[in-house]
Amino acid sequence: MQADTADDDSVRAMASTVVAELGGVDVLVNSAARPASLIPQRGLDELTDDDVRIELETKLLGYLRCARALAPSMVANGWGRIVNVSGLNARQSVSIPGSVRNIAVAAMSAALADELGPKGVNVSVVHPGMTVTRGTEELIASRAEAQGIDEATMRARAESGTRIGRLATAAEVADVIVFLCSPRSVAIAGDAIAAGGGARGVTHY
Template structure:
């Protein structure tokens, strides 16, 4: 199937590593030009080199999505160089998977930090690209959230991801008549470059081995293992394409099938 992404102009935040980088590479493999956005210049340049190596235009832009002026400047640069934006993938967020504070230890500042990057950061990026998408007659926005939206265990994680889902539906309803589709993808724990250190830390804390930690996480999924960043990116890339027009305002889980949960 041709996804119809050849020549499309995509902006991917959080693109220097993890799921964001996998999405950038996936879009490039489908022929899209990709503006990669992140805070770490060295990592960003390395990622852009990989994307550009696939034969498309790669534009690395250093920007912090917690800064509205920086977000607007980033979008202005992409539009100035490429003439518009067809796709936005919001994937910039503080990493999940670390120690979860109890209620008594969860500070207001920690909650604000969760919202500043993931919820408000996604809003800022959508707000900056939306006028360009509306003016050109359409586009696609995909927000990478997380399965913490559907389960307890982390107050901050659940609240921020539920907020992203609510943001997504509101954007879809407002922008849909102008041809802009907006969806949210909920990954679970995903195999990225962070996983070896995370499993090692959990193994030490639980007096077990990293392999046993991995097996326990895998047993909680229908596929028996954690999905890779590339497998999550495949879902995101499809939702970025014109082929996904029938899906908007909805959430798509990409965690390998959480056992026991029923969503309808």
């Protein structure tokens, strides 16, 4: 479902159709957002309400609408998993829109976990860092150009920022999500799991 561009009624209608066709839903993985590279990088004097509103509408409210529409089916079955894909910008002051949208998702997830956990539905958050996808090379190229360095240097900087010495792949992030969607993840509820290859810097606990 593309809840990032749909209103609440549309999401509920789509969810109803899915539940009817499948007989219920066990797992919801929310993953919708503009790439961080496309978020306007503006100073406070140029930052607009829409710069922030668009990110919250897409990510926070999109995720909330899907959870609200599908959680009742999970509660009725007494089991479910909701995994919200956020991002490591929740732990960095890169930009107001980029950081706020991810922090908001983490806070919402914890609140949902409080409510749904006792009913058998665990909610968790995954914070990927820069990840190897089809758009990674384009992102590295744009950042290199913006900083006036070559792409090899930009790539090396990105890789040196991880404890594993390289960027995690989309498949490796997906492995973390698959575990969180499984019955074996019952001990994780409302928590945020970083999946960025071990971002260097501040220790989070």
